[in-house]
Amino acid sequence: MGGEAAAQGRRILVAVDEGDESVQALRWCLGTFAAAARGDTVILLYVRPAPPTYSVLDASGYLFSEEVTAAIDRYSREVADAVVEKAQKLCTLYGKEEGEGDHEMKVEVKVAVGDARTVICHMADKLGADLLVMGSHGYGFFKRALLGSVSDYCLKNASCPVLIVKS
């Protein structure tokens, strides 16, 4: 497995989100692991939550109108764009810092919708990742207490090795 991956260049899936830990994971991956000269591909994956598909009552009993749900969805897309743009800039920056000469880091971007935990594991499998890199969190404190962390889930369920970077 290892030898083949090394010869073809490795496919490194980096799960990015809004948090600092994911930025740090990407920075570590680019600075210490991924090598453009070796033909590696860095795949940036951002998973945004599914948009609300039906009107729901909020705490005060009001119905969310379609405009509100559309606005939430639009906001979620804007966040995705911002996160991905920042991550791509980091990839460009580190490619230059490494002094790789003519080699340029191959970067792919994927934005998926759904539960981050299951989507990341599914994509790692589907995209043939040799390694999954992520920060150690990925949910806020309360959601993490309820669901367990995204990284814990991926450690148990991803089909490839998982690298966890902490802040």
Add this chain to the structure above:
Amino acid sequence: MGGEAAAQGRRILVAVDEGDESVQALRWCLGTFAAAARGDTVILLYVRPAPPTYSVLDASGYLFSEEVTAAIDRYSREVADAVVEKAQKLCTLYGKEEGEGDHEMKVEVKVAVGDARTVICHMADKLGADLLVMGSHGYGFFKRALLGSVSDYCLKNASCPVLIVKS
């Protein structure tokens, strides 16, 4: 952090034990991560349990004599030697397979005594590891159920990024 590590060669701590998962973790590390040409150092760490320092009653009420505790300790040392020797052979083998030419992978061996969980985290810190690589287990089923897995502990407590390889 990443840039410096890349320039100097990375220090990769691999926790090895008797299990297949640790062999697979080392193989993955050598085949996909560590690069002799880049000046990387692979540090093999085996942690063996502390020898019994006083006589204890076994289940049937007999005292372990000093000879028995000495024999247990001797056996533990033999296991350590066997694991480390196997790991070193893998390092030599993969160095050749990679066709690194004149570069030879720098390999250091450390055998420590104590609780694997705390010793691995302590050594990662003390040895200035850029990355800790390990299998996803590291205890048998019952001990893991009681203590949690070694890898879970290290993920939470190690001061460097942790890469978990599953079988």
